[in-house]
Amino acid sequence: MALQKVKVAVLISGRGSNLQALLDAATDPAYPAEIVLVISNIAGAYGLERAAKAGVPTLTIEHKAYPSREAFDAEMDKHIRAAGAELICLAGFMRLLSKDFSEAWNGRMLNVHPALLPSFKGLHTHRKAIEAGVKLHGCTVHFVTPELDDGPIIVQAAVPVLPDDDEDSLAARVLEQEHKAYPLALKLVAEGRVRLEGRVAKVAGAADPGNRLLFPAG
Helix, strand or coil: CCCCEEEEEEEECCCCHHHHHHHHHHCCCCEEEEEEEEEECCCHHHHHHHHCCCCCHHHCCHHHHHCHHHHHHHHHHHHHHHHHHHHEEEECCEEEEEEEHHHHHCCCCEECCCCCCCCCCCCCHHHHHHHHHEEEEEEEEEEHHHCCCCEEEEEEEEEECCCCCCCHEEEEEEEEHHHHHHHHHHHHHHHCCEECCCEEECCCCCCCCCCCCCCCCC
C-alpha cells in the first residue's frame, strides 16, 4: 500500500537552497511529504528552476502587483488551496505575512530561521551572533505566527562559533544545518508527531541525539 503523503506548498524569494533540501528529501519514497507547488514573489528566482527540474509546478506572484499585503496573501492562499496543500514551508521567503494568513494556517506553516531562537530574531543574525560573542549559533525550524520569528520551536541545530569566523563563514556552517533540520522538521509534522501545547511544540517519539547539536534527532 502506497504511503499517503502530506501535500506541501513552499514559498520562496531567492535561490532556494532550503527548497532544494526539501525537494531532495521528498525523493525518498518513505518520506511522508510531497511538494505540490512552489510560489515565488520574485520573478526569475533561481528556486523556481530548482522546482521545475524536480517536476514541481511553480508560480510567480509578484507582491508589488497588489495594493496591500492582505490582497497579496489572499492570492497566494487561493493557489495554495487549489493545489491541495495541507502544509506551507517558508524557504527564504522575504515577505512579512498578514495576520489573517498566518492565523488561517496556524499550526500548518513552518519557517527556518538562521539563529537559535528566541535569540537574534529578524535579519543579520550571523553578525549579531558574532557581535554578541556567543559560543554556539545555529538555526531553528518553527511554526509561523503573526509575530516575527516567534512561533513554537520544532527543531534546532547548533554549530560552534569559531574565533576567526566572519558572517560568511558562520552563515555557511549554519546553512549546512538548515538543510538537515528543515527536512527533519517537515517529516515530524507530516507524520503527525508534533503536538502544540500553547507556545510549546512537543515531538512524540523523538530520539535523543546525544550530543544535542541537532534536537530532536528524529
